[in-house]
Amino acid sequence: MSFENIEWIWKNGEIIPWKDATVHVSAHGLHYGSGVFEGIRCYETESGPALFRVREHYERFHASASIYGFEIPYSIEELTDATCELISRNEFKSCYVRPICFMGSGSLGVFPRNCSSEVSIMAWAWGAYLGAEGLEKGIRVTVSPWRKFHSSMMPTTAKACGQYLNSILAVSDAFARGFDEALLLDVDGRLAEGSGENLFVIKDGVIYTNKADDSILMGITRSAAIEIAKAEGFEIEAKSLELDDLLNADEAFFTGTAAEITPIREVDERVIGAGRRGAVTEKIQTVFFDAVNGRDTRFEKWLTPVEEFIAA
Ligand SMILES: Cc1ncc(COP(=O)(O)O)c(C=O)c1O
Helix, strand or coil: CCCCCCCEEEECCEEEEHHHCCCCCCCHHHHHCCEEECCEEEEEECCEEEEECHHHHHHHHHHHHHHHCCCCCCCHHHHHHHHHHHHHHHCCCCEEEEEEEEECCCCCCCCCCCCCEEEEEEEECCCCCCCHHHHHHCEEEEECCCCCCCCCCCCCCCCEHHHHHHHHHHHHHHHHCCCCEEEEECCCCCEEEECCCEEEEEECCEEEECCHHHCCCCCHHHHHHHHHHHHCCCEEEECCCCHHHHHCCCEEEEEECCCEEEEEEEECCEECCCCCCCHHHHHHHHHHHHHHCCCCHHHHHHEEEHHHHHHC
């Protein structure tokens, strides 16, 4: 990952040079994590760069803000427009987009009184989050000693800045012990999710994934994988999953905007299935990459070509 080629940032309605996109140290969001964000991918297609499920991402952005009572003073259309302009100005063919809305400077009581609502969008070239080799061969995951917080503690369906300290603890522990990613259990010991991914397991040809009740973020890639699985005729079921379901699975994979569709080949030294990307995972992954790159017309609805959007 590199920020080197970013020339322009969108900040509070304007496109400004990278070096000017700064934040004051008194910003409430810096002290307490009071902010919400999104991660959106823009893929290279025959019609130029295209955003993947941008409407769903900006809907979730607004929904996350609304749970916390933060106001995002831009509509979904305005944010999409800003994102397209930004990608075009930076001349990216493909990139990762990071919109954020955080509480700015105003006061530092825990309640963000009189704090401004600061909205920025960054975009940069970001390859495979868990490595190109991970996409093909699968990754090694550890069950984290840190549990995923319950929705009675923080809204798990919101993508809020401070909530990610839980993920940071988990992934730091996983890296320190030589694993590629952490998998968090929920407070009851059932499978929740990765530090930034949703989980799928496959047993006897049936695909399983867990549900909102299991302390997960409702991933947009998760819902794409479900739709792809159905379109390909797989049986798929959403239900709570136990650690056993994963350890005894034939295949498993993570989904996420950053991680895309990444197979899991090992969990705490226990080999999953044949210890490599399985046939069902490979099929879902292939259709996913065809969809995001505009090669599968069944899923055209998920793409917003940047230049067409600007021209419209
Ligand atoms: C904790 C967590 N779970 C799941 C996901 C996957 O969500 P999506 O597919 O919408 O990126 C993410 C990434 O956004 C995440 O941070």
